[in-house]
Amino acid sequence: MIAVDVDNLVRRYKKKNVFGKLKKEFTAVDNISFQIEKGELFGLLGPNGAGKTTTIKMLTTLLLPSEGSANIMGYDIVKDSKKIRNIINFTFGGDRGLYWRLTGRDNLRYFADLYNIPRDIADKRINEILKLISMDKRADERVENYSKGMKQRIHIGKALINDPKVIFLDEPTLGLDPVGAKDLRRIIRKLLELEKTVLLTTHYMFEADLLCKEIAVIKNGKIIANGKPDDLKKLVDNETVLEIEVFGINQERINQIRKLDFVNNLMVKTVEQSQIIQLYLKETENIINRIMDILRDVEVKEIKNRKPTLEDAYIKLVGGNNE
């Protein structure tokens, strides 16, 4: 059964001047289509500003589409918005969106009221949710005293309060420390065991690889690739990734390496004091000498070859950058 069916969805934003005359039009979501099977975790990946959050806002009835249509469990997002709100829930990443002066438990109770859940059912449900999100011991503290990860877990708890059929999670692990993010991924996996349909947006490719059954990559509002994580990885199957860890390389040297004829793409990551240059190579024969020639007076800590990952496929799709 199809839980989410998106058909040629478009969202344009119009900027008008004080006289109401159109100043600028910007297409945030440009004719996207995808389907999510019931009980599936679908990943919508893309860089900042790609249109992920706008898509979620339309699907959660918080924003009207400019064109196209979408159905959630058979209900139209425009005509049946009230019915949809009963069967979905959502979280938007970040600290905001909770009542900081209330306790975690009271936040959940308040939202239970807003979803018209009688108190006796809500209280039992909240106890279970708090256990599921590992917040049962801190539930009666005010949200303002929580860490970012704890707030995020309460957000997920809130997203479960109405026993939704479809859950939209917009960058739920954004800004969390590795332990917090891992814990949240455990909770997301649990949702699948409980047969929820989940649409997840994330920047973290390993997270998508780990959790998602199907993935769509969105760039400038358009879906540029979709399929299973392994299908996307095939896009970089015949490439090799060379990682060179260096200290204090300047932009000029990076540009010189980028111009080498065997380099398909280049990314630079800064890790503490060092930089890691990731080179996506068309060929691997006799290349080290040419690279080392450019790096002759740069301190090189390590050079290693590795297999391409989903992140590499993603970089290939959305285009690399220097940081």
Next chain:
Amino acid sequence: MEYKNIFNNKEIKVSIIERIAFFLRGAQYSYKALFAWLVPQVYILTKIVSPMFQILFFTYLGRFYARDLQSTYFVVGNAVQISALSSIYGIAMTIASERTEGTLIQLLGTPASRIRIFISRGLMHILDGFFSIAIGFTFGFIFLGINFENTNFFLLILTLFITIFSTSGLGMVIGSMGLAMREINLLSNLAYSLLLVFCGINYPLSRLPLILRGISYSLPLTRGVQAIRIIIGGGVFSDISSLILEELCIGFLYLTIGFIFFRFLEIYSKKNGTLEMY
């Protein structure tokens, strides 16, 4: 089954009693969650100490300049007007804070009735406003010689609630406007000052130029204060019935305007993507 209460997929039937409970708890949670005066020291200073100075200032000023009016006139006028701290500032802040706290988008994503969400934000502030007036009257009774000997207390309480409800309507209009603009305090200050100047708090409306009296009668509080003065002076229901009926209508009118504006903003922001923008 583990988590059987979270994931039971059963249709839930909600009784009328439970719906009333949703409303009352919503009022309580929103007051607790979004109201900035909840720190006791700030509450005491803002809602008790500062209003007492307003009562003292205008009573002594009135005694000096308007010898034809009794102290009761000023004490009653100011004690009732200070309830606008709750019904204007409190309500406006509670509604507008949903946006600054980032909870508005969460709220509008729920199936809850918008009227329930909107009106529940005012309830606790109406009670709070009543509490402010009670303190003002007690202060006036102990220190400024206000006399309740001929007062019908049931009628007084009824009229006070109607008056605060009516002023709350204006607070809700301002709160809704605060969802669209940042200047919520500026608007609240303006409304508070308008009530002080135009509602016959410290001078009879007859002393206002005729053209300005139109403003007085288009505002809440004006008729309520008149009715309360009549009740404290020994008036009965028939003396004030038309005044409190009109006050009630004004309150409903402002409440309706506020709610229409709130709904308009919801629909407009869905269309234009401005839910989290100013």
